[in-house]
Amino acid sequence: MAVLDAIRSRPGTTHPRLVQQLGLGRTVVSQRVARLEAAGLVAQDGLAPSSGGRSPRRLRLRRNAGLVAGVDIGATGMTVGLADLSGSVLAASREAVDVADGPDVVLGRVERLVEDLLARLPAPPPLWGIGVGVPGPVEFATSRPVAPPIMPGWDGYPVRERLAGRFAAPVWVDNDVNVLALGEVRANPAAAxxxxxxxxxxxxxxxxxxxxxxxxxxxxxxxxxxxxxxxxxxxxxxxxxxxxxxxxxxxxxxxxxxxxxxxxxxxxxxxxxxxxxxxxxxxxxxxxxxxxxxxxxxxxxxxxxxxxxxxxxxxxxxxxxxxxxxxxxxxxxxxxxxxxxxxxxxxxxxxxxxxxxxxxxxxSALGEAAGLTGAVHLVLDSVFEAERLARWLPWGSPAGHPDVACGPAPGPA
Amino acid sequence: MAVLDAIRSRPGTTHPRLVQQLGLGRTVVSQRVARLEAAGLVAQDGLAPSSGGRSPRRLRLRRNAGLVAGVDIGATGMTVGLADLSGSVLAASREAVDVADGPDVVLGRVERLVEDLLARLPAPPPLWGIGVGVPGPVEFATSRPVAPPIMPGWDGYPVRERLAGRFAAPVWVDNDVNVLALGEVRANPAAAxxxxxxxxxxxxxxxxxxxxxxxxxxxxxxxxxxxxxxxxxxxxxxxxxxxxxxxxxxxxxxxxxxxxxxxxxxxxxxxxxxxxxxxxxxxxxxxxxxxxxxxxxxxxxxxxxxxxxxxxxxxxxxxxxxxxxxxxxxxxxxxxxxxxxxxxxxxxxxxxxxxxxxxxxxxSALGEAAGLTGAVHLVLDSVFEAERLARWLPWGSPAGHPDVACGPAPGPA
Structure with a gap:
């Protein structure tokens, strides 16, 4: 399962490099790449210089095979965006919101914003996941806020279940500062x-x-x-x-x-x-x-x-x-x-x-943009993590839209 | 390469469980297990209950396929021990030493103690690595002490190169408190x-x-x-x-x-x-x-x-x-x-x-023993880490004693 993550991390890699990097046999790598290509997740990207025999094909993730939604909820405003599988933001909206209005009001507006953004894309690919940052402590395994001081009504609220139920996609929720840190480390080369x-x-x-x-x-x-x-x-x-x-x-x-x-x-x-x-x-x-x-x-x-x-x-x-x-x-x-x-x-x-x-x-090199970037990578890091991916992409069957029942903890009921 | 580590982590596991846990194909798992058995690293350990067809074989690491040396150097005393590949200590010696006597004196005594312990074993298997804890800061990548306040003469000393040269085995050096923490987390179930x-x-x-x-x-x-x-x-x-x-x-x-x-x-x-x-x-x-x-x-x-x-x-x-x-x-x-x-x-x-x-x-549940335990696991964690193992065990060739040129950084010159 590490093959897709390796292709994602090093765009333009080749079969021989994957064999060397992953310590897998050549046949295994070829089979996996063929399946990823059949599933529409990997595409050829030109040829690499030959080191003797045939020039190896360069491989890259088909970044537009899926979408990821990022949600950055602050005390008084929120940003919602859609990104491709490389983390590039395709569309985003920002609006004022009072997090103290509680989860029903705030998540209702999140849902509307995500739907509006999806509607703007001509032929949106499947939504692979939703990442949410909130201004308070979160139990990461369950995606529930824990006694957040400035978020009345959110304590223990099932954010994951609500959004996963609406969009049939897995959901990860984290504290806003963790999300900012993640955004910085994924999008700021000095931080990486x-x-x-x-x-x-x-x-x-x-x-x-x-x-x-x-x-x-x-x-x-x-x-x-x-x-x-x-x-x-x-x-x-x-x-x-x-x-x-x-x-x-x-x-x-x-x-x-x-x-x-x-x-x-x-x-x-x-x-x-x-x-x-x-x-x-x-x-x-x-x-x-x-x-x-x-x-x-x-x-x-x-x-x-x-x-x-x-x-x-x-x-x-x-x-x-x-x-x-x-x-x-x-x-x-x-x-x-x-x-x-x-x-x-x-x-x-x-x-x-x-x-x-x-x-x-x-x-911060990214400033406020780190919030949305981090929320997007909260999803990407999780969906490309080897073990989880293995359950999402049973080899031999076509992939595409991941099973919402997967994720770091049980998905929607 | 994850197969050996999975067998090591869950002694008594079976082919079907490895397939499920690692997300690899059944054929791949069978091939890898066969190679590990041929290399003398994995052995059968009885049969597991059948879930329909033939009862699957239980697998375990052949813990006596290799040895690991642990060295716990304190300010005024040191413990040196040999352990099998499961981390069980087979033999150990403790003696007084003044770390301020400098690396030549102290490491000279470490070398003698390791040799004495090896000589005590009737037919010692190959030494897979040496882990060393010292009472001062260490640059982990190079295994060199960095301006250690109570260790005159040790600043920048090439501990890895010296011991690796003597024993033809890879060497890892770390600060004593990190080693204690590692010992606790590997050998105290509550810490794990x-x-x-x-x-x-x-x-x-x-x-x-x-x-x-x-x-x-x-x-x-x-x-x-x-x-x-x-x-x-x-x-x-x-x-x-x-x-x-x-x-x-x-x-x-x-x-x-x-x-x-x-x-x-x-x-x-x-x-x-x-x-x-x-x-x-x-x-x-x-x-x-x-x-x-x-x-x-x-x-x-x-x-x-x-x-x-x-x-x-x-x-x-x-x-x-x-x-x-x-x-x-x-x-x-x-x-x-x-x-x-x-x-x-x-x-x-x-x-x-x-x-x-x-x-x-x-x-601490382990007390002073955590130092030796941690030093042993400093080696085991590294040699069983997937990527490194891939380079040590080129599939198809017999293994045994790992190549000393591998490790987290270049080994001996």
């Missing part, structure tokens, strides 16, 4: 090369996605990377929305930035923030980043402080995890370079020297 | 079941081994888990042997325990420690654990404090990594239950509730 990386999202919440050897590390409850509520000395007795005190998020998250910004504005510490407060009667983290981008020193200092606080925790995590790359994403980090510079300073100052020898700390 | 775990060693140094989905996560420089030198607020400006200030190890490691014990003894805070100090003129962490085991309240309080400090850092790492199991090992943790109780209290109080929902925190 690093192999071991941390994606750190600093927005309203603060969370991390862990990648080990190119695979997302989710932990036993699917909540690995939940660093917003670790204790930091600087937070002392500051209360957090989680009910605890002293959390990183309580002093470095978006709400903390808004709170400090209001204090600054009211005390005359920042003309730019005072102006924004007067104009709208309230302040958000976005006002801080906007003021910083216009050069307001107090707003820049606020962002730098948040960066140092996150960097202090990251220093511990870098010593612990030894990643090759830390990717910073989220609304707060893209305002000038204050956050990036402060995070770098803290990490390089305090992490073990050996752990930072090869470490790069960069802003 | 957890899949994602942290092994935390509290001794002279403090370090962690990370396991993700049953595989050791080493990080890009092989220094993942180096948590002894992360900053903790309680350490304030306390100097650490690493040259930095405020490190966890500086307040919770063995040297810190000895320092605090001396202070207590000199100030009359602990009769037991004062007695030990008078008897020997100095105190070590072992004196603290001995006093605690005899019920000395001050010594017990010292251990509990060390446990709370380690637990405070672990609380962050548990939220970040979401392991199913934290295993505590090392000299300091096995003295009564003070350390275990204090670590548990800190982690359960401060980690994200979801991250501790399924978390167990236990003392």
């Amino acid at each position: 090369e690093a192999g071991d990386l941390l994606y750190v999202k600093i927005g309203t919440g603060i969370g991390a996605g862990l990648v080990s050897g190119g695979r997302v590390h989710r932990g036993v409850n699917g909540c690995a990377g939940d660093i917003g509520h670790v204790a930091v000395a600087e937070a002392g007795a500051v209360s957090c929305r989680c009910g605890n005190v002293g959390c990183l998020e309580a002093v470095a998250g978006g709400a903390a930035l808004a709170r400090e910004a209001r204090r600054l504005a009211e005390r005359g510490g920042s003309p730019a923030l005072a102006e924004a407060l007067a104009a709208r009667g309230g302040l958000t983290a976005a006002d801080v980043t906007a003021a910083a981008e216009r050069g307001d020193p107090a707003a820049r200092a606020l962002l730098a402080r948040a960066g140092r606080l996150v960097g202090g925790t990251l220093a511990t995590l870098v010593s612990f995890y030894n990643p090759g790359l830390v990717v910073l994403g989220g609304g707060v980090v893209h305002a000038g370079d204050q956050v990036l510079a402060a995070v770098r300073e803290s990490v390089y100052r305090r992490s073990l020297p050996l752990a930072t020898r090869m470490l790069r700390i960069e802003l | 079941e957890a899949g994602d775990l942290l092994y935390v060693k509290i001794g002279t140094g403090i370090g962690a081994g990370l396991v993700s989905g049953g595989r050791v996560h080493r990080g890009v420089n092989g220094c993942a888990g180096d948590i002894g030198h992360v900053a903790v607020a309680e350490a304030g400006a306390v100097s650490c042997r690493c040259g930095n200030v405020g490190c966890l190890e500086a307040v919770a490691g063995g040297a810190a325990l000895a320092r605090e014990a001396r202070r207590l003894a000199e100030r009359g805070g602990s009769p037991a420690l004062a007695e030990a100090l008078a008897a020997r003129g100095g105190l070590t962490a072992a004196d603290v654990t001995a006093a605690a085991e005899r019920g000395d309240p001050a010594a017990r309080a010292l251990l509990a404090r060390a446990g709370r400090l380690v637990g405070g850092t672990l609380a962050t790492l548990v939220s970040f990594y979401n392991p199913g199991l934290v295993v505590l090992g090392g000299g300091v943790v096995h003295a009564g239950d003070q350390v275990l109780a204090a670590v548990r209290e800190s982690v359960y109080r401060r980690s994200l509730p979801l991250a501790t929902r399924m978390l167990r925190i236990e003392l």
Whole structure:
């Protein structure tokens, strides 16, 4: 079953290379390739240079043999897209949504968007799967959100069963930061090369996605990377929305930035923030980043402080995890370079020297697009995984649309 | 190539089960099994119940077709052993050694011990590989120690090349805590079941081994888990042997325990420690654990404090990594239950509730034996890994002793 995945991973590969790479016999490889061609999954792509005898045929995945839907649900907006089997997005829609409206409303709109996109394609191939990122913890095996703090009504909701029932396709659901990390590692060559990386999202919440050897590390409850509520000395007795005190998020998250910004504005510490407060009667983290981008020193200092606080925790995590790359994403980090510079300073100052020898700390190369890309690859990684594919493509019978009863856990009832 | 690994992982499996598990054709499985039998690697092991036709033969790895050497080098002692291909230790020796004597002295003694053990076996099968754990960071790809603080003379030393040259077998070298973690996950059923775990060693140094989905996560420089030198607020400006200030190890490691014990003894805070100090003129962490085991309240309080400090850092790492199991090992943790109780209290109080929902925190089930076990499995995991095996066992040619030129990186010159 590894043949299709090998062809997918190295487009333009040949029979002899597959034999060498996979350690399978020549006859076995030929039989498998013939079956994949008969099933419409693999096509010839010219000839490779000969190394003696006949020139070997180049092989590639027929990327348009199937479709994959990606769904990136955020706190206040969502993106839905369709991609081919190589992960290239063919069509996408973005619209505002309040995740707190609950799964019925939100998934109803997801379903309509997927249907609209499918209707736009002239002759859509079968839908191979749906990948969904949501802004909260998810038990990956069951695809159910677990006590997500900003998603009332979603706790334990059967997202997989609902979407799989509607579209007769397998469904995978994951936390949004894991999906961002996956998108980065599949579509950003520097991230792919690093192999071991941390994606750190600093927005309203603060969370991390862990990648080990190119695979997302989710932990036993699917909540690995939940660093917003670790204790930091600087937070002392500051209360957090989680009910605890002293959390990183309580002093470095978006709400903390808004709170400090209001204090600054009211005390005359920042003309730019005072102006924004007067104009709208309230302040958000976005006002801080906007003021910083216009050069307001107090707003820049606020962002730098948040960066140092996150960097202090990251220093511990870098010593612990030894990643090759830390990717910073989220609304707060893209305002000038204050956050990036402060995070770098803290990490390089305090992490073990050996752990930072090869470490790069960069802003996300993909930005928000990583969410949709990651959701698409959540499906592609799973459907091309050897064991699962073996059940989907019983050799000898034509394939095409995979059996919805397969997937990482039982599909729809 | 997955056939041998499948037979190894599930002793007593049958042809039909291999066909089902691996998604290979019946003919392919039969051919491979026949070749493995011809090569002396697989043997029949009785018959399984019939499900209609002929009773299928049970298959198992011929565990005595090869030998594996495990070497567990600590700061002051080392264990060397030989195991069969199932990982069962056949013979082992332990002796005192000072790792600071340098690689020539220490590896010279390793070589002699391996040769002595080989000489004890009547007709030793070929040596398939050597696994080595050392008390310092190792670049896993090259098997070379990297700036190990307590191993003068070892920085960049070609351990692989030296031992591979002597024994004509591939060699893998890893940090001792990674090796302990691997031993635990391969030989402790609870650890194997957890899949994602942290092994935390509290001794002279403090370090962690990370396991993700049953595989050791080493990080890009092989220094993942180096948590002894992360900053903790309680350490304030306390100097650490690493040259930095405020490190966890500086307040919770063995040297810190000895320092605090001396202070207590000199100030009359602990009769037991004062007695030990008078008897020997100095105190070590072992004196603290001995006093605690005899019920000395001050010594017990010292251990509990060390446990709370380690637990405070672990609380962050548990939220970040979401392991199913934290295993505590090392000299300091096995003295009564003070350390275990204090670590548990800190982690359960401060980690994200979801991250501790399924978390167990236990003392190592294997104790010191995990080092040798892990070193043996460092080899077995590698030699049975599918891709590598494909190169070692060109189908159709008899196998036996694997080609030493193979391995995760080039073998001996």
